Amino acid sequence: MGEKTVRFGILGCGAIARFHADAIASLENASLIGVASASLEGAQRFAQEYQVKAYSNYQEMLADGNIDAVCICTPSGFHAENAIEALRANKHVVLEKPMAFTEAEARLIEAEVEKSGCVLTVICQLRFSEDVRRVKQLLADNALGKLVFCDLYMKYWRDQAYYASSNWKGTRRFDGGGALMNQGIHGVDLLLYLVGGAKVVHAKNVTRLHDIEVEDASVAMLEFDNGAIGVIEGSTCASPGFERRLEINGTKGSVILVENQIQKLIIDGETLVDRQSGAVNGAASNPMAFACDLHAVQLTNFIDAVCGRGELLITATEGARAVALIEEIYRFGLQRR
Numbered sequence: 001m002g003e004k005t006v007r008f009g010i011l012g013c014g015a016i017a018r019f020h021a022d023a024i025a026s027l028e029n030a031s032l033i034g035v036a037s038a039s040l041e042g043a044q045r046f047a048q049e050y051q052v053k054a055y056s057n058y059q060e061m062l063a064d065g066n067i068d069a070v071c072i073c074t075p076s077g078f079h080a081e082n083a084i085e086a087l088r089a090n091k092h093v094v095l096e097k098p099m100a101f102t103e104a105e106a107r108l109i110e111a112e113v114e115k116s117g118c119v120l121t122v123i124c125q126l127r128f129s130e131d132v133r134r135v136k137q138l139l140a141d142n143a144l145g146k147l148v149f150c151d152l153y154m155k156y157w158r159d160q161a162y163y164a165s166s167n168w169k170g171t172r173r174f175d176g177g178g179a180l181m182n183q184g185i186h187g188v189d190l191l192l193y194l195v196g197g198a199k200v201v202h203a204k205n206v207t208r209l210h211d212i213e214v215e216d217a218s219v220a221m222l223e224f225d226n227g228a229i230g231v232i233e234g235s236t237c238a239s240p241g242f243e244r245r246l247e248i249n250g251t252k253g254s255v256i257l258v259e260n261q262i263q264k265l266i267i268d269g270e271t272l273v274d275r276q277s278g279a280v281n282g283a284a285s286n287p288m289a290f291a292c293d294l295h296a297v298q299l300t301n302f303i304d305a306v307c308g309r310g311e312l313l314i315t316a317t318e319g320a321r322a323v324a325l326i327e328e329i330y331r332f333g334l335q336r337r
């Protein structure tokens, strides 16, 4: 494809679709051709705002030879089928998280990617933030020594109105889970990306506050392939909501990431970063309190891969890792308390 522009369609015209549309608009070698949604009216409203075409349905969009790639921004329960349909129509795919609800479903997508020869990326935009890249490099250089603890805390807050205002959030069929599968998957992805694989030793998933079918608080104890131990805590009922915290402690040093920012970094007794909390870009109590800039960085990597200019960083295989771990945590059941 050389320097050619990648021509996008977006499926689903809700909150996150705007991030995709704005990210596409910010990139030189990307253009948005049109959108489709559950209803033609919804697509038309969105299309009018962005001055693009409204397709009457997904199939019409997939049949359009002017579309190279689709961004799938539908409720999570549709992701796997929407992605497979696009790949079968020979379109490249940007798939919102979570890519699927089970590892088996994720593997079906992977197999379809293989068969089609198309490029598919799963949105894990936080991996592209500068501080996350810095931590990744430090760990690759073994700068923290042997890892002892790898802990992830995601004590978020969502009120009942957040769930009540949506026809899919908090449902098993379309959200696939709660505090972990929806809000928490970003943190789980980062944890596994940074420190490697883990298995779940024990877990508890509870519904403590909300009138929903899935968990709003979860804790898991983990054993990492690298020998470290750790916990994941995720919630949407920890008032008033706190920023995501990832703490990695090793025998030579420690790092604490708050949202996407290194808050503390100490190596060999030397404090390299010591920030007070403050200007972080996070969604602790407001689901949309972040910018589209990291989506744009991930789309740039996707476009480079589609055009044969670079390696795709977040493949279906990568996207499946967090899904598989959350699925393992869910095997410990759900209790209402």
Ligand SMILES: NC(=O)c1ccc[n+]([C@@H]2O[C@H](COP(=O)([O-])OP(=O)(O)OC[C@H]3O[C@@H](n4cnc5c(N)ncnc54)[C@H](O)[C@@H]3O)[C@@H](O)[C@H]2O)c1
Pocket: 011, 012, 013, 014, 015, 016, 017, 036, 037, 038, 039, 042, 073, 074, 075, 076, 077, 078, 096, 097, 098, 123, 125, 166, 182
């Ligand atoms: N990467 C991130 O940080 C991030 C943030 C928020 C949401 N998300 C993900 O994006 C997805 C959408 O979330 P949202 O908050 O935009 O939801 P939303 O409810 O605001 O929007 C969903 C849109 O999809 C449409 N839709 C529903 N069923 C459809 C179908 N079968 N076919 C076509 N369109 C359909 C709806 O009409 C709506 O326009 C979810 O999977 C969510 O996990 C990701």
